[in-house]
Amino acid sequence: MPICHKSLLKTGMAFFAIAFSVPALAHPHVFAEARLDVNVDGKGNIKSLHHVWRFDDLFSSTVLVEFDKNQDLALNQEELEDVAGVVHTSLADFNYFQMVTQGGKDVAMEAPERLIADFVDNQLIILFESKPEKPLALGSTVSLGVYDPTFYTAIDFIEDSYMTVNDLPAGCSKAVVRPDPDEALAQNQQTLTEAFFDDPVGNDMSKIFATRLEITCSKDS
Template structure:
């Protein structure tokens, strides 16, 4: 049970108290690749890669290394993978996807990988929109934890990428200023947190996001 709680922590399932959710305890550096369909006018999939911090990675190693050889074999990594996959399912795998301000539903990933590289846990998965997602208007992509327990960060703008973006589209990485966001939304954030201290979708307004803007399609 202890190992389940530890790996679920970054899925915001284990610690639901206000004090635990108030600031990040787990950190990861991320990469997001937006894959376009062959025609270049719609989104085919999102490819995610999260590299977790040394402390959390070490904790996972200790908890899942059942044979005590100080490494994770294929069976132990499969246990990590399965636990994370199940834990994050209720949180849409921390994905933020909107089209012209409306949430876009995403399918569960068909494949979900967990590996250890240089003593760091890496999670990789790919998701697809449930319905066709055209490059029309403004589309935003990001990653966020609604409980603030996990900080998944894109340290460089090029870690949010889209290959072969049509020439009539533009891309930019938006990094909201937390102090400004809090000042502008203090009452709303307070009300949302008090109604559900375990997590609220209001936290998505803090998320770094890749914003694509394209001409409207019919």
């Protein structure tokens, strides 16, 4: 299948221009296993998020073919940097698939300075760190997750232990929330119309299906 970068950019799927030339549909075509480490400083502020995504074999093999310039069936450091650069640029308009809210309101995140790409056991791995634009003090519930607003990619946390908080302050608790798809559809049936699923640039409502980590602190913590 020929690679059509221009077509994918028009549909908002720039990240997958490295491998696909079809528009986003209402179900995922790429799968990744995610890990998230939330780092809290000594003042009770979330100072950074550390993301790790491990992609499925099919997508990884496509990336290998596309970026293996010397055709040695491996990705050297220069080729891996090319992969990381493409992903970094392409996901900028999607906030790097991050979902961060406090008290139900979106939290602005700085764009990561760089992404790191690796290839382990025939699977593409993407790593990056991001930080809130302003100090994010733990207080009202903070919700964190990863989702693709176009529904093209399914990025999920296979185990609850894949979402961690380092140095969680006393008086605070964390919980992994996995929305039930049927319940999410039923609760949002008026907004989840056919037009919503056909929107190629995505929609924030798709976050209702995303696994999320919730951090809640008592008022006197």
